[in-house]
Amino acid sequence: MKQKTLLLLVLFGLQVWLPMKALAQFDNYFTESSLRVDYVLTGNNKTTTFSLKELIHEPYWSGSKTNLIDDLEFGNYIVKVFEAGTDHLLFSKGYQNLYGEWTSTPEALKLTKSFEESVVVPFPKAKIDIALYRKTWENELVEGMRLTVNPDDYFIRDYDNLGLPVYDAWIGNKDITHAVDIVILPEGYTQAEMGKFIKDCDFFVKSLFDYAPYDRYRESFNVRGLMVPSEESGCTMPGDHIYKNTAMRFSFWTFDSERYCMSTDNRDIRDLAGQVPYDQIYILVNTEKYGGGGIYNFYCSSASSNSFSGDVIIHEFGHGFAGLADEYYNDETGYDHMYNLAVEPWEPNITSLVDFSGKWGDMLDKKTPVPTPREKKYEQTIGVFEGGGYEPKGMYSPHMDCLMKTFKGHEFCPVCQRAIERMILYYSK
């Protein structure tokens, strides 16, 4: 009995001690603010080069102070921070980007392009080395850029706070390092339409908490809208010869896919977002046209006023926040092949069966056949169904339907729900 008590004490003590140790690590090396690294990716289907653009000192660090090392390593890109001149890893985070998607389009076979993007890390107290890595088509991790940053360097630009009004659409936890902080940026709302933007922020919050598992974690989210007016109302639609002067220059027909609505104006997006604490950037586009987009730890966008908007908003957030893949496979996209079927994709809700371990094998009933036939009797079963990630053959998904596939069922499959829940806990613990 005594031994049991002692064991319990030791276990309990360990649980307290581990976060305390991680907190001490954060306080030893980092401040409460963040360092944004703006850089450019240039390349095509064959080659990629990284080049530095600017370093910016932003006012908030809203990420976790205890989960500093990203052991999920989702995304084809990873940023790592080391104590300068050593291999002592202090921080890491996986992400995706628009450039990576573009290299899967036919255009990248014949053209070289540049895309600007950013990584945000906690602002250091002493010199650090920052390294950026990219996974190749064969899934090898290649270092693309490494730089030493001295926090006293006067070339680090101080963030220019624009002082825009903020709408607190939902504050579940005032402690930003224990919450998922979402900043909503308005695209194509004029000054006169800011009232509509506030209503659309409320609609975003209502939509988010309409879905499991978000409904169980209201206290883990903060949603802030930043009141950025655009000169003109609406959005650029090149296929219809409509061009609008808007705050962040979003455009439908991205990669020549009509409903894909993205922007390459990274600096404008980031300069706006930095005014409030953020882990995720969401752009609401003031239009009734169906569309949007979402890239893991990059940004999400969605049309605000379409009859499917609630579903689109949360589907895209599945990509941007939890790294979920599309589970559909017979739909037209602008991509040739997004996935190399000879390697296991990093997304938690698809598998090429090259390495199924670490996916959803533990959620499968032993009696369920693998692969699982797409038959009515398996409609409510977690399985391994062929088709997913835009590939009808050689890629598999966990359920016959899911919000990452269609809007019929109005819910995420159990595998996607678990992936979302894990990500919420990653940010909030």
Ligand SMILES: [Zn+2]
């Ligand atoms: Zn799913």
